[in-house]
Amino acid sequence: MLYTTVKTLVKSYYHTRFKITVVGQDRIPKTGPVIICSNHISEYDPPLVATSVEREMSFFAKSELFKIPVLGYLISRLNALPVERGKSDRAALKKSIEVLGEGNMMLVFPEGSRSKTGKLQNLQQGASFMAVKSGAQIVPTAIKGSYDRKKGVTIVFGKPIDTKALVEDGMNRKDVTLKITEDINNLLFSD
Template sequence: MSRLYRVGKFLCRSYLRLFYRVEIIGKENIPNDGGVLLCSNHIHLMDPPLVGSFIKRQVCFMAKAELFEVPILKIIIPKLGAFPIRRGMSDRQALRTGLNLLKEGKMIGIFPEGTRSKTKELGEGLAGVGFFALRSDANVVPCGIIGTYRIFSKLTIVYGEPIDMVSLRQERASAEMATKKIMEGIQKILTENQKV
């Protein structure tokens, strides 16, 4: 973990603690080592800092390619471990980068819906997340963000138990099937914790 990432994590955590009532559930479900595919719902621009700031390991987020064209961000984001994905098309370079990171034992963060939900309801997941889950031996950890980003409101982030992907890998299931299973895991977290 780079010094820049540590500093950024500290600043984001401090900001989130100052302006929101943040509750973290299930940090123990994140493996301490080995490849991890962290899959979360997506409701706000602040989701990546929220998901990554309160856990020990560094999260390498897959982010939309447009962010890497913004003058300041294009310098900072890669140094934080993020890598670009071109939305609306099959981005083979992003898939290769993600697989390589997982095989190196790193944790990558993905928002399977591909964009923020305007209704706060979980949308359909894209096949790319299923591809990562099937083509690697990474632990797949579902994550749910519950609440709103209104100042001083409560935000709960729940890290679920890793999803068992063994049978789907053995059956050579489709990426769509794997994605469906992952989205069901995220939805289960959201449903069970709505009143938290």
């Protein structure tokens, strides 16, 4: 209930403030474990992705935010999972695999931080690890443009990556990460 209410309010705000185009929304699986893997250009990205997808999703938020009384309570109710930034957080990975194991959706920005140049940075292997362990499909996602009323921002959802098939073909986490990188870059540079 809270998730849906907040999502509706944020979506209204975003579409009033920014020029937003969504492409490929129909490519997102309607059921089963899914990881949305997106590039990261702005602090506006997480709500943009969440409001562009029909399904409810979980996401990582830095652990310090959970210590702020009202904010910590609110983001917990909005499916945020605490993560220790700057190091491998096994507890966060374990919790995300549980969430995916229940057939839910996760939003991940595998660059680990926002890109200052707009170019895709090297991806960390956390998303690949979660996908391989849970059997989740990965939807490569590109955010292009500018959060500007005139120029506008476009979010493009790519074709889902069948992680199970890649693992059966002998690919490891590093290979899956390279596949995600390639797919996101293709979306970023396509018209």
